[in-house]
Amino acid sequence: MFILLVEDDEVIADAICTYLAHQGLAVEHVMSLEAATTYIESSHFDLCILDLNLPDGNGIDWLCSLRSKRFSLPVLILTASDTIDDKITGLKKGADDYLVKPFDLRELQARLLSLKRRSSDRLSNTIHHGMLQYDLEQHKALLNGVLISLSRNEDLLLQTFLNNPQRVLTQNQLKNVLYGVCDDVASNALNVHIFNLRKKLGTQAIETIRGLGFRLGKIETKPS
Template sequence: MRLLLVEDDVLLGQGLVTALTREGYAVDWLQSALDARRAVAVTHPDILVLDWQLPDGTGIELLKGWRREGLAAPVLMLTARDALDDRITGLDSGADDYLVKPFESREMLARLRALSRRQLAQVEPVFSNGPLCLDPARHQVTLGGEPVALSRREFALLQELIRQPDRVLTREQLVERLYSWGEELESNALEVHVHHLRKKLGSEVIKTLRGVGYVMPKLS
């Protein structure tokens, strides 16, 4: 899942990137309102984490502009402002959730998982398709009740596919959601991850539509 982080505090930003990357997000980290505005104009993040106070503006004004332009992605607002009026302002400006600094990274990750479920109209916190289950909170995959060990990137790829069974995702869409800007990507990296998932989960779990992309069919 592609996540845009807009945070100008370097130490906090570095810590968040580490925690989010470990969770499986492809993180793009920016530190100014101008860069964030430009990024959203040309990319399509799945979810955003946005600081209120930035060196060249506010996250509130950014968010208002994005919502007017039709941005539908969930937004988690970060701020040191904890007054009731500030929380109301953030939510009324288009934020889907509001987290007051300082905070524990575990709480932020849980809030992001909740926003993702809400975006997909998903009630259960675990994705399932037939005998295959993926638990984002525990970073655990089981097949027929038996745990399956996956690498971080394999887990992220499986999560993208199991979120939307029967929906074809192109190679370009998957690469965009799995890799952040500047990451070195070998030409066959995605195909290698697909191959490994098939070895671990069975050849029927991921289907290739030649010249189109990949799809996870509904499993029985």
């Protein structure tokens, strides 16, 4: 596994490099954002460890521009400050995890590994389920290669189902997805949406578990 470490503090960087190398990971160490950019654009890395305080700029901004250039590699942020704002901003701006200095090297390793695991799952932006192909970025659903047009709520529901295959989702859970906090409204709008989804994806696409909720089912060639 190839890791890019962006860190200007030599002591910390050395510690990380030594430890990770010892664990069988290939670490490339750079000390500025400029160098980081060069490396990222000219070579392949599985992960990036990013310190936020760097001589030639702010790590968050760099991360933003990285994302805007469609680099999707997982980034773990190192931050000295324990302020909430930093964490929040970091996570929202496209970081995948963060670690507050000082930290335990073993924890760093654990997080890197879990990061890798997670990211290798969602490398592709499309989810496949039976004959359905769903593009998370473009919100496009292809059934048997044919584009299915979905309304906003249908889209939300389908996403939720695809993100929780095998799982029984209660009506309240699904209502929360659509309407935010559930005022526990007695409305069957949800049922109508499910009905419409079934018309588009086939009757078996959504199973009902009476008294419990709904679950994603089989999506096959033909809406019957």
